[in-house]
Amino acid sequence: MTYTKSERFGRGPHLNPRQQRIVRRLDEEDKLRVSTLSSDFGVTEETIRRDLEFLEKHELLIRVHGGAIPKEKTEGFELPVLDRQSKNMKEKKAIAAMAASFINDGEIIALDASTTCLQLAKNLHHKQLTVITNSISVSIELAHQKDITVILTGGYLRVESMSLVGISSDKIINDYHVDKFFISCSGIDLKWGVSESHELQAQTKKRIASLAEQTFVLADHSKFGHKSLVHWLPTEKIHTIISDQQLDDDIAKQYQSAGIYVHRV
Known part of the structure; x- marks a missing residue:
């Protein structure tokens, strides 16, 4: 199921505060990097990767090499080969x-x-x-x-x-x-x-x-x-x-x- 922006924090999946902030930032940025999020939130990169995995599972973003991009950015768009190599x-x-x-x-x-x-x-x-x-x-x-x-x-x-x-x-x-x-x-x-x-x-x-x-x-x-x-x-x-x-x-x-x-x- 795909959630609209208005549904993300309502009827959508339960997100912790950090995950909510990640989704909000993706509304404004083309790509977020794991290393940047780790530094900004003061948590390990592995914690950020788990967050991104959870958010991708609920179709709120797309994980790519080194970070994530908004899901809507991939419509009619070919991911670079390095990013596609990491998918499934x-x-x-x-x-x-x-x-x-x-x-x-x-x-x-x-x-x-x-x-x-x-x-x-x-x-x-x-x-x-x-x-x-x-x-x-x-x-x-x-x-x-x-x-x-x-x-x-x-x-x-x-x-x-x-x-x-x-x-x-x-x-x-x-x-x-x-x-x-x-x-x-x-x-x-x-x-x-x-x-x-x-x-x-x-x-x-x-x-x-x-x-x-x-x-x-x-x-x-x-x-x-x-x-x-x-x-x-x-x-x-x-x-x-x-x-x-x-x-x-x-x-x-x-x-x-x-x-x-x-x-x-």
Whole structure:
């Protein structure tokens, strides 16, 4: 449940005075740092981290690397890769490990620039593959694997996601066949489909998906029911969804009824 500003200290969760002050400060500032809050309130950084974890659980803020930002700041906004790496990492690692089990030696796969696909790349070290990616991080992870051929799409660099996008990227992609495309997303909705917060990122993914035999969506439970800025993949184009155990049973059944394989790990 999301609380409005007027509900935060009324019908919302019970907050101690320090937590109330943190929320009020986020109404006025773009980002709060753990070290600053620790100094201002005279408590340990671990205490502040527990406060932020509690406030995020009740959807009053978003934790990022080193602090927190207002929840409303993330609507239609792509978090920098360092911040995304710290979000739901336990779930991402489990999802990535299962995704690796669907990849066979000799296949041509594509990985997007998500932090989940970076975790997937770490599970591919003993496979014989061709990997097409627009992710700088994925290419570095796989660079020294002698049995993996890495193809970078080209394009211009988006520092926020350490990814390559743009017209030149799309032109290169056109020349390749892809057996399986593994992606994460900003949001996935049964009717709206898969969506992304950045238009050029969505464009590159859409082009790869159009060439792929199968598209696998790797998304933890928090992504479901959300619509981000750019819709790029219809639900019927999804072959398989891999999520975590917290994905609601009813939501999983809805996608299964649409003919999509759903795995929870």
